Amino acid sequence: MGSDLLIRRARYALMCDESGAWVEDIDIAIEGGRIAGVGRDLGDAGSVIDGRDLLVMPGLVNLHTHLAMTLLRGIAEEVDLQGFLERVWAEESRIMNAAGVYAGTRLGALEALLGGTTTTLDMYFHPREAHRAAVDVGLRHVTGPLFFSFPGPDHLQWDERMALARAWPKTLESLGGPFVPPALMPHAVFTVGVDNLSEIAALAREQGALVHTHASENDRENSDTIEATGMRPVSALNASGILALGPVLGHGVRLDEHDRALISATGTSVAHCPGSNLKLASGAADIVGYREQGIRVGIGTDGCSSSNDLDMFAAMRLATNLARLVHDDPAALSARDVVRAATIEGARALGLADRIGSIEVGKEADLIALDVNAPHLVPVRDPYTSVVFSAGRSDVRHVFVAGEPIVLDRRSARVDHDNVIAEARRAVTDASPRAGQQRL
Numbered sequence: 421m422g423s424d425l426l427i428r429r430a431r432y433a434l435m436c437d438e439s440g441a442w443v444e445d446i447d448i449a450i451e452g453g454r455i456a457g458v459g460r461d462l463g464d465a466g467s468v469i470d471g472r473d474l475l476v477m478p479g480l481v482n483l484h485t486h487l488a489m490t491l492l493r494g495i496a497e498e499v500d501l502q503g504f505l506e507r508v509w510a511e512e513s514r515i516m517n518a519a520g521v522y523a524g525t526r527l528g529a530l531e532a533l534l535g536g537t538t539t540t541l542d543m544y545f546h547p548r549e550a551h552r553a554a555v556d557v558g559l560r561h562v563t564g565p566l567f568f569s570f571p572g573p574d575h576l577q578w579d580e581r582m583a584l585a586r587a588w589p590k591t592l593e594s595l596g597g598p599f600v601p602p603a604l605m606p607h608a609v610f611t612v613g614v615d616n617l618s619e620i621a622a623l624a625r626e627q628g629a630l631v632h633t634h635a636s637e638n639d640r641e642n643s644d645t646i647e648a649t650g651m652r653p654v655s656a657l658n659a660s661g662i663l664a665l666g667p668v669l670g671h672g673v674r675l676d677e678h679d680r681a682l683i684s685a686t687g688t689s690v691a692h693c694p695g696s697n698l699k700l701a702s703g704a705a706d707i708v709g710y711r712e713q714g715i716r717v718g719i720g721t722d723g724c725s726s727s728n729d730l731d732m733f734a735a736m737r738l739a740t741n742l743a744r745l746v747h748d749d750p751a752a753l754s755a756r757d758v759v760r761a762a763t764i765e766g767a768r769a770l771g772l773a774d775r776i777g778s779i780e781v782g783k784e785a786d787l788i789a790l791d792v793n794a795p796h797l798v799p800v801r802d803p804y805t806s807v808v809f810s811a812g813r814s815d816v817r818h819v820f821v822a823g824e825p826i827v828l829d830r831r832s833a834r835v836d837h838d839n840v841i842a843e844a845r846r847a848v849t850d851a852s853p854r855a856g857q858q859r860l
């Protein structure tokens with residue numbers, strides 16, 4: 421007896437540590453929420469999971485998403501980013517009040533966890549309700565106040581947004597859940613003026629907060645930003661002081677040499693969202709080039725209004741295949757590199773690499789276990805390759821966050837699936853139009 425939980429004789433484990441190794445037939449012991457041992461014959465534990473059909477790996481880190489937008493799934497099809505935003509913003513005014521965000525985030529958090537995502541960087545309105553919902557379902561949920569220079573569907577004025585942001589570290593503390601840093605989320609340079617961005621930068625510096633924003637998602641965003649500010653988005657972020665903080669940039673599809681040099685020099689990360697970028701025909705981010713220039717790249721799904729699901733396995737496969745196609749080179753990006761991008765690199769971008777992102781003794785046990793006893797996963801020659809090119813999110817059988825079993829045998833240990841689904845459906849159909857808003 422010793423540990424609280426033991427995964428005994430896992431068939432494969434992807435460590436995602438600096439060695440990039442994988443091992444076979446290994447025990448993983450969890451104690452007090454942390455990985456207490458990795459090795460052979462680690463003895464007994466309070467509860468034991470038979471690992472003989474399991475592939476264990478760190479939980480996936482979705483580095484750019486909008487969980488509540490599960491409620492807007494399928495809302496904007498066959499349109500580009502700008503057409504997409506028009507439709508989304510109209511519908512957000514109708515259903516994304518605090519109750520809608522709570523229901524949508526619970527649905528998104530459940531979808532994410534069942535699919536092997538244990539950490540999300542989630543940007544949305546009503547962050548308190550979103551965080552409450554995500555923590556309730558069991559996610560490690562990095563979020564924070566969202567900023568627009570104009571009132572959005574949440575009807576907040578600038579000063580109210582700043583007040584929310586100043587109180588955010590306390591709010592996080594009061595809501596509990598797995599450790600996350602405070603975050604501040606200016607939507608984008610085309611929706612938040614440079615002066616306002618500077619205010620956010622100053623507060624982020626004071627709080628030690630992570631900053632997350634959209635940047636250079638497509639060519640038109642770049643040209644619109646140049647027209648409005650005289651600068652490209654990354655230069656505007658630099659001028660405001662945000663870039664110096666090493667933020668996470670959602671998308672980063674159209675980055676020129678100057679942008680890349682600034683991003684690399686500041687330790688800024690790019691959240692690559694291939695599903696959304698392909699679907700909206702935004703472009704193909706040159707993540708191979710970014711990595712060669714020392715830019716940290718993580719993987720995201722974006723929200724369900726643009727990419728329709730929160731499937732990180734699909735995102736990993738798309739990222740790999742897209743990089744190979746763009747470079748006309750089947751070795752442009754390896755399965756191992758993309759798994760690292762979706763785990764330890766994502767953790768690093770969030771400032772969480774000392775806690776999560778790899779299987780190492782002392783880290784918090786954010787782990788997922790895939791059932792490899794399936795026809796499409798036989799045989800396994802290199803488990804990284806199997807994870808990226810053969811496995812899917814429905815292969816995820818168990819999910820642990822900070823050592824706590826959140827999903828067991830493909831069912832949430834925290835919430836009733838039917839209840840979460842019913843509440844989400846109700847939030848979409850029950851919402852009434854706001855005054856002055858036309859129902860679509």
Ligand SMILES: [Zn+2]
Nearest residue numbers: 634670722723
């Ligand atoms: Zn986004």
